Amino acid sequence: MWKVPVTQKPDQCLGEWIDREALAEAMIPLIGQLYRNNNVVTSIYGRSLINRSVIELLKAHRFARHRQADSHELSVHETFPLLKAMSELKLGAASVDLGKLAVKFKTDGNGRSAEAFVREELGPVVGQQNVGERKGTDVVLYGFGRIGRLLARILIEKAGGGDGLRLRAVVVRKGASNDLAKRASLLRRDSVHGSFDGIIHVDEEANTLTVNGNLIQFIYAKSPTEVDYTQYGISNALLVDNTGVWRDAEGLGQHLTCPGIDRVLLTAPGKGKLKNIVHGINHGDITADDKIVSAASCTTNAIVPVLKAVNDKFGIVNGHVETVHSYTNDQNLIDNFHKGDRRGRSAALNMVITETGAATAAAKALPELAGKLTGNAIRVPTPNVSMAILNLNLEKASSREEMNEYLRYMALHSDLSRQIDFVASQEVVSTDFVGSRYAGVVDAEATICNDNRVVLYVWYDNEFGYSCQVVRVMEDMAGVNPPAFPQ
Structure with missing residues (x-):
């Protein structure tokens, strides 16, 4: 035997x-x-x-x-x-x-x-504990939807001793008599991202939530201009607009007229001359004079770091970006009227071809790609985690092994290590990337190389991974981004 x-x-x-x-x-x-x-x-x-x-x-x-x-x-x-x-x-x-x-x-x-x-x-x-004054920056979330609540989770997790980003207030429209309790419940429980890791106390009388010791004032308002944040002890605050209602300097500038607000960050692609920032790529372009900045889109954040890495070594002649994107709250649950093409059809039952501005927006963060990329998107019946397929023609030929090894190195050792992740498994599927803190994850097993042509598959948590990128931009805008080690 x-x-x-x-x-x-x-x-x-x-x-x-x-x-x-x-x-x-x-x-x-x-x-x-x-x-x-x-x-x-x-x-x-x-x-x-x-x-x-x-x-x-x-x-x-x-x-x-x-x-x-x-x-x-x-x-x-x-x-x-x-x-x-x-x-x-x-x-x-x-x-x-x-x-x-x-x-x-x-x-x-x-x-x-x-x-x-x-x-x-x-x-x-070394030896710098309590040396120099580090003052916390007040943060206001304008809107409390998918991105707003995830930003709240991350900010609370990173609160530390209170001298970084401090979530002080959330502004919403009142939706019901028990609005605050419902908001607390949505923060506490999430069907995609699981239960909140902490303790939430609700004070209906004061309209506050105390979350892991962080006192958060809920302010009910119908427009940006009617709020005086100094009444709540908030000053020189960074306001993050999660609503997507205003996307240009004029609309978002309404926030700056409110006492207590110093700067504004938009969690959507900005229009006009607004700087679209992808952290890790062009966050150095943010200056003290920039009062309103955009954190671009989840897809732009996912693809630009990988595109930069590939372009730096191999050169990109041109290419096409196809996004396989989870459905969003903008789509209808069942067939109904929608002003957008095809988006009126049931998100839970259909793959829906729609447009994406990510390819064009990529050039705002990475000007050397201007005019080189086209893009489209397919919305699919999953609630979270998307994939970008980068079909690129290169100046220099590469092999699958060389390309994967290079991207693995970039994920490990480059300045893009917080943006690019790398996975080499034949068994991963979309739910394995729920909660990923990276802008995008290169799937090495799916890489295709044929001389000067490469096809790369990049997973991304279009909610949480993007929110992590937003927080990184916030830290830069507030000047509270600590040095990273090892260097």
Whole structure:
């Protein structure tokens, strides 16, 4: 009878698991202290470690193998010493990717201790705890729909010690006598993104929600011009318009006439001369004089970082972008009148061909692509996660292996590592990308290369991934974007 060779014994496997659990458990208070006391946000290849459980920390380490060339599984034995060293260096505000830091320590440590390595790598923020004045920036959300509520979740998650972006108010039209309770319920429960990770207290009399200690004033108004935000103690605020009702400088400028509002960010493609910002690409174009800025669209944010990466190395002659996009609230649930072509047909029952301005908008963020791209979209019966198919003709020929390796490198080591993710699995489907914090995720197994022609498939969470990009633009506009390490 053939016997299966056994390399490990059950007790050994369990013992190793318990050991990893113990180390992950020891990491939790260190992560929390760095976050609350030092405003240091830790992650592993883009996966936030704030307020995570033991198993979630271990899964984040396991996930890291997909980002390594050798499929190496990151171990808590590698990250814990670095985290411990960080907790003892009185760090100033920073964003630290422990996964990348551990890999760099492994390859470039050169015999140094964890403490010596971390001290050098994080040198600019070592000893900077509570040095210099960091004042929180008030934030107002104008509208509380899909994007507004996700922005609220992210802002609350990133509140830290309160000297970054501080969500102070939400402006909506009153929809019912129990409006606030309904708004709280929608924030608490989400059919796509799951339950809110926190505690929400409702004060109907004061029209406030207290969410994980953050007091949020709900203001009921029918137009931007009728609100005086200073009455609520709000000043020099950054207002984020999620409604999409106004998309040009004139319409959005109404917000700037309100006492307490200093700058405005639109979560839709801007019209006219408004700057359309894709973080990671042209966020450096934001100046102190820019009072109104657009964060472009979810699709533009998904495709532009990948397009820039490809164009920088291979050159793009021309191409076509086809978006397979989840349906949105703009479409009808069942057939009914709609002013837009085809959008009146049931979103839940049909694939619907519609237009997209993403290809044209890409040139606003990346002018070298002007006139080179066409685009179209197909709305499909899924509630979230979309895909952009980039069919490109290149100046330089490439192979599938070369293209994938290059994009993997860009996802790991470039300035676009917060925008581009990379997955090499033949089993992933759209729901696997719900909650992705990246602008777009390159599906390596779907890449097609034929001489000078390449077809790339890019997944994106058109709600949450886009919202993360919006918050990054907000941080830049407010001047509260901490340095990222390793550099």
